[in-house]
Amino acid sequence: MDNQSDPEGAAESKPPKGNFAWLPVWLRRQPTWLKAVLAMVLVMALGSTAYAFSQVGRGGPPAPTASGVATAEGATATPSPTEPAPAPPAPPPPAPEPPPVAMNILIIGSDSRGDSRAEEAQAAAGTPADQRGDVLMLVHVPADRQKIYGISIMRDMWVNIPGRGEAKINAGLELGGIPLMVQTVEGLFNTHIDHAVMVDFPGLWAATDALGGVDVNVTVPFTSTHDTRHNFPAGINHLTGGQALEFVRERYAFADGDFQRIRNQQTFLKAVISKFMSAGTLTNPQTVLNVVNAVRPHWTVSPGLTVETMAKLGFSLRDVGPEDAIFFRLPDGGFGFSTTGQSIVFQNPGAIGAISAALASGTLADYVAANGFEGGN
Template identity: 85%
Template sequence: MDNQSDPEGAAESKPPQGNFAWLPVWLRGQPTWLKAVLAMVLVIALGSTAYAFSQVGRGGPPAPTASGAATAEGATSTPSPTEPAPAPAPPPAPEPPPVAMNILIIGSDSRGDSRAEEAQAAAGTPADQRADVLMLVHVPADRQKIYGISIMRDMWVNIPGRGEAKINAGLELGGIPLMVQTVEGLFNTHIDHTVMTDFAGFKRATDALGGVEVNVTVPFTSTHDSGHTFTPGINRLTGDQALEFVRERYAFADGDFQRIRNQQTFLKALVAQFMSAGTLTNPDKVVGVVQAVRPHLILDQDFTLDNLWRLGYSLRDVGPEDAIFFRLPDGGFGFSTTGQSIVFQNPGAIGAVSAALANGTLADYVAANGFEGGN
């Protein structure tokens, strides 16, 4: 995971208005839901891959019909009666069966040039960035569910080559490569892909949607930036307000626990709004959201547009009810030997999650621990 790619290079810097001409040529003529898959996956990078991947459209690409070959738009073309019918094309090579996949979602707290800071940290010089959001997204081989495991940013772990520290320091000390090594060591599992975004990308995606409505169950006044007050019930949040909503922890008696719940609440609202008919039937809005996010994403080099599309298509029958979030159980609060307030690991729980990931039995673990509704 040392090499990261920039989705900015995958498309023109400014797409034509009112269409999807900025997409790769092979994707432009496909049904609208396929275009939504790409957009959805990019929006997901805000720290929300699990739930968003589960929302991709159902169905599939048009198939050949008896009267002719299906065109990109689903219409059929019939051979001319005065010309011989073309020889049938050989069948495509069968796709290999899907395998389980782990994706690490990172929300950086960088307020500067996140790309420069990431390059600096990955090169071995500590940079001004930490992981404000960490989520391990597990996509099982059977593609029947999606799991998002939130990791508390203050969890005390071993950072390879750096000793013990809060897990979010991995991003500061060695960038995405070290963050990947740290999480892989925590779960004793392999991470296949990484997606990172920063504060600016989060805010711009929210504003591009015209704000996002969330149900605030625990009202509070933010201790960040504007000091916005979040009242009980439905609140329509701007990008700045949304960032304060998902970052806040000092206003709550249980701190980071409520922050993780708020992050998941916002995530579901963001995805629901993006997948609404009013958004997906409006090409300008879809393009606007994707364009707002793209400059602030860093994906690993193997997470190509083609791979994003294939992943989305493989999840075409997964619905929002099949996306399950839960927080990695911890061992309580305490202090490090240096006096830092930290969250201790729960070795038994981490071992159980690791075994479930390795054995493909995460569904059993979730059911046994009552995590179906998230926590």
Template identity: 55%
Template sequence: MTHPFDSPDDDRGADFRERRRPVKKRRGRKVLIAVGVVLALVAVVAGGYLFNLARTFDSGSSKIEQAFPDESTRPKKTDTSMNILVMGSDSRGAAASDNAGATPTDQRADTLMLMHIPADRKNIYTMSIMRDLWVDIPGHGEAKINSALALGGTPLMVQTVESIFQQRVDHVAMIDFEGFKGLTDALGGVTVNLNLPFTSNDLKGQSFAPGQHTFNGTEALAFVRERHAYADGDYQRVRNQQEFLRAIIKKSTAGQTLSNPITINNMVGAVSPFVTVDKSFDSGAVAGLGLELTDIRAQNTVMFTLPTGGVGTSTDGQSIVLADPNAINDISGAMASGTLGEYVAANEFENGN
């Protein structure tokens, strides 16, 4: 089982990754990017204002005209649960919609997650999938899962995920990290606890000491991007993103935020231009889902990482993450039976909340 912060692209080798592997617990990567925050916000505001909020999201976000593969290739829907495929990237300002659609692109998803909302709508489970997971890409053979977007656009990425878990993807969302900037400012700043100091590469000459810091949008964006300042690079960047997102969720679901419709509207308005969704995920669909999720709070969002079979090397020399067929089968079955919460609890995944 690989440590969820380990990247096969890291140049320190498999021995280092083996030493980092936890013995008893598999810590989830827990990267709930901004579209998850938007979903949670929409979920906690009811009545007529909810529809207005959804319209703000609808008018600000971009749409993917063709997000899904041919119907003949897809699993059938058997219950009322909902699965949302979330793809994240750090394009440093490029519009997410530039790389969305049905045609092959040179874009690969930096972050890949499957958000599962059970039929009872009492929880939101977000499963991170390692971007270098070695899987079968339909029609293209074995490759890293994030290459599906480059090979066949959003429909091939959806088809790949559906073929792995045998679960239908109901909606697709792409998000650019740039959306964190406006989201933070709309909240009036976000307080984050830094365990390690860093000198920002984005904000030249600006350093941050350990302890609590209330970041503005520019500082927050620099914080979630930073990796060069740390000895372990991407590992610490992921930890920082976790810390930041926990702070975002905590503040955005606080009573003083939820009771202020202007703040909520500003938050959704700030992040939605950096979100691209399938065309069926419009204001009506968002508002309808939100009414079903009115009791969702931070403690109801559970985040974990798909277990893997370790790291390895492909026949053509790529560093890859090996799939764990047993874990995939167990998770697929749990999603189908509505028992994903029991699976997560039984496997001692740590929730980031």
């Protein structure tokens, strides 16, 4: 029997209030140039953030005042009545950007119901914390920026956790926080992970509500075993934040458990992408900012994933649309039990080896096509 508990009773999280003065000035002045976002948490925590950040203060630098021209110090220079006002100096040309390279980002959905940042700091410092990786997805962004690939990893997959021995992969977050979770997935795929993003349950709830809810196509009807015991009939369902949380968490209602849960998570991701990139959202800066403001307290990123990095990533993906986001599940080696009696999922060494080789050679598109994963798995 699975010894991992699945806590219940999420409390509603309301988007915090406040302005965006914390953004760098250069970013608050950027014009509108992002039109694509990433997937799931990447959509909510990276793509939406990058897009929204580029919208804030998009009116540009201060305009000339009625009596003169604004100076760099904020004072006003009054022009001579017989001479035209001096033209402002031309901005220096931007430094050339190096060509983009492939990028791997680990997306972690923490099952924390408390202070996820405090729990993360505790785990990263070496003391186990009450959090596990309830959702794990390796997002691969190819160098050509034509697609986005999301590889879902089953939370019960039995792996080697560096320095801790064999365990379910989701225990990496509990035992060592994001750093150990990254090391574990790097070891599984024998690849480098550039950045990591973790979002907790309340963050997903808040982001969904900030978007006004999302529409998902329920292919396997079920009644949730969590929280409100919501019923999800077959067909299109409009989900609020709390319902979305029940939808992506559920596994006990399905004959194949976590397999259907991963399929539902991928369905939800695509729905979020489509809703965020719809004309009604992208042309409404307030909605974009509401999403960012709602998610910001609930996500934790690795140190190198700065605002500037996110904005540049978003810009490099400006031609990517929802149809270009491809999700598939990492093939497994079946179910079984550990020596301690835990119900686990075995690895599929052949599939992992093939994906590792494709990531290293930049040929993941060929692997996806050869295995029929274009439509998700």
